[in-house]
Amino acid sequence: DTAVSQTPKYLVTQMGNDKSIKCEQNLGHDTMYWYKQDSKKFLKIMFSYNNKELIINETVPNRFSPKSPDKAHLNLHINSLELGDSAVYFCASSQVWSQQYFGPGTRLTVT
Amino acid sequence: TQLLEQSPQFLSIQEGENLTVYCNSSSVFSSLQWYRQEPGEGPVLLVTVVTGGEVKKLKRLTFQFGDARKDSSLHITAAQPGDTGLYLCACNFGNEKLTFGTGTRLTIIP
Numbered sequence: 142d143t144a145v146s147q148t149p150k151y152l153v154t155q156m157g158n159d160k161s162i163k164c165e166q167n168l169g170h171d172t173m174y175w176y177k178q179d180s181k182k183f184l185k186i187m188f189s190y191n192n193k194e195l196i197i198n199e200t201v202p203n204r205f206s207p208k209s210p211d212k213a214h215l216n217l218h219i220n221s222l223e224l225g226d227s228a229v230y231f232c233a234s235s236q237v238w239s240q241q242y243f244g245p246g247t248r249l250t251v252t
Numbered sequence: 253t254q255l256l257e258q259s260p261q262f263l264s265i266q267e268g269e270n271l272t273v274y275c276n277s278s279s280v281f282s283s284l285q286w287y288r289q290e291p292g293e294g295p296v297l298l299v300t301v302v303t304g305g306e307v308k309k310l311k312r313l314t315f316q317f318g319d320a321r322k323d324s325s326l327h328i329t330a331a332q333p334g335d336t337g338l339y340l341c342a343c344n345f346g347n348e349k350l351t352f353g354t355g356t357r358l359t360i361i362p
Binding site: 197239 | 283285289292293294295296297300338340344348349350352354355357
């Protein structure tokens with residue numbers, strides 16, 4: 142019954158490593174998003190895909206690369222992790238942009 | 253950069269009290285939403301307001317959209333411990349992208 146799921150829930154890794162976070166939605170939505178929430182709880186959009194096509198790409202380092210194999214999945218790959226990448230990353234999906242459903246988040250800690 | 257400021261940043265009150273939190277912008281927005289986020293979870297949409305001056309009620313929660321469409325408030329009556337969480341406003345500045353506010357962390361003490 143999970144609408145938007147993310148794996149893993151927690152990710153602890155060292156600086157310089159490459160890691161991926163996966164997201165899946167079973168709501169049949171056309172649009173998926175990645176958001177970053179920092180330690181002060183500020184939530185900011187990173188990317189948005191509509192039907193596997195990139196439509197929003199905020200000012201995010203190109204170490205971050207989203208990939209959408211199909212419209213139900215949007216994965217986030219991060220190269221050369223830095224300390225400042227530590228945050229909670231949320232996936233979301235929507236059929237209309239104003240009604241977004243968020244996943245439970247992935248807490249990334251870079252040491 | 254268009255910003256949404258929320259106040260207060262932190263609020264801790266006793267169960268049964270009333271409270272109001274605010275969301276303000278220097279720019280006019282097309283629509284505004286309120287979300288609640290509980291620890292370890294993603295934000296959950298509570299309400300969307302579209303028309304200036306609009307008031308919506310959700311049980312003990314009352315949401316108001318300012319006449320000038322630059323601000324909004326959320327009022328909770330007779331707060332309960334289950335209301336504890338991070339309250340986020342989010343708006344759209346006409347570009348089909350949500351801009352989130354700075355958040356209000358609410359704690360209701362039993």
